[in-house]
Amino acid sequence: MNLNIKIRDQDFVLHPFGAAYWPEQEVLLVADVHLGKVSHFRKHGSAVPVNAIAENFRKLDQLRKDFDPEHIVFxxxxxxxxxxxxxxxxxxxxxxxxxxxxxxxxxxxxxxPLKYEALGIKIFSDVKVDGFHLSHHPEILEGHFNLCGHIHPGFKMRGHGRQLLKLSCFFKSQDQMILPAFGEFTGNYFMQPEDGDRVFAITGKEVIQIN
Structure with a gap:
């Protein structure tokens, strides 16, 4: 189940796969897919299932079906x-x-970049649009809200009886939202929210607001 949030009067739809859709711009945002990592692991002897390669593309196609975006921004x-x-x-x-x-x-x-250009893919170091700053590394610019990746944010949910569940998450602070890593086998950096931060954990089937 998706979760709809507002950021600076703009709508964002957070998807359980870890992508975000920005309907006003018809943009699907996806961070840290790390294509090729599964093949890299397998080449060096790690017992990673080969069907994990297809999983990234299956999820991307499902997102395209769900949102029909004009643009896909990695x-x-x-x-x-x-x-x-x-x-x-x-x-x-x-x-x-x-x-x-x-x-x-x-x-x-x-x-x-020539390989991407041959496919018609445009490459940027960052993009600024309507008061939003799209980047890979987290970077706060005055007057802009930063949408970024790189960190692979995660959150540890603790339950009764010493239960511990580790989930990827969207991590939102006052001027920034860090998207979870989309790719398989990417790992997480577990965040420590401060006052005013918001955590949206993902399970693959739903998005859960933690705080």
Whole structure:
């Protein structure tokens, strides 16, 4: 189940997969997919199931179906490292869709921009639109609300009987919202909310406001 929130009089729909849809701009925001990481792990002997590669694309297609966005903006770290077999899958996926794709380059995005340009993907270091600042790294700019990734935010939910549930989350502070990592096997950095911060945990099926 999605969760609708308002940020500076703009609507944002938080999806259980960890993406956010901005209807006024017809933009789907996705952070830290880290395509190629599964293949990288498998190449080095890690027992990662091969169907995890297809899962990222299945979820992206489900988001396209749910929101029908005009634009898809990846907030950095779209690919984990250098070219591998997952680039071929990504090429086929991009050529099969009718959405305009953009990449805000992150620290892991080392693949040549020429490869993206050949697919019609525009690359930026950051984007400013209508008082919002889209970036990979968290960065506060005066007068702007920052939408970003990089951190892979998570939250530990504690229950009775020493129960502990670790979930990825959207982490919102006064002037910033950090999106969860979208990709499989990306890990989390567990956040410590302060007064005024808001945590929206994701389970894959619903978005839960924690505080």
């Amino acid at each position: 907030l950095g770290d779209l690919f984990h490292s250098s070219l591998n077999i997952e680039w071929n899958i990504f090429e086929e996926w991009v050529n099969s869709i009718d959405n305009q794709v953009y990449l805000i380059a992150g620290n892991h995005d080392i693949i040549s």
